[in-house]
Amino acid sequence: MPRTPVSTAGAPAAIGPYSQATRAGETVFLSGQIALHPDSGELVEGGIRAQARRAFANLEAVCAAAGGSLDDVVRVGLYLTDLGEFAEVNAVMAEVFAEPYPARSTIGVAALPRGAAFEVDAVMVLS
């Protein structure tokens, strides 16, 4: 099955050799989003909540470009450089997603691109 790239100016351009998302049939694989502002390409300021909100907003823009929405997301992966900030990320995720929530894995990592504190990736199934 061919992989069809998804591209939008509503989310930051890829910072390496990957697509913002790829679609295979009705399944969309969304690349990791960090808190880069789509216009400036710079990491937003303001701490973990601001970073999480921007990263989820970027993800939402890619969902929309693929013809879906966050309601179509079936799984997310969260990556934090400090699991001490887990509660704050949970609070932002609860603002962004409605129940029933997607499946999720959360992983503490040593570092993320561009010095980000948070990254989210996702799988979406179009309905």
Ligand SMILES: C=C(N)C(=O)O
């Ligand atoms: C930000 C990314 N998704 C990357 O570098 O893979």
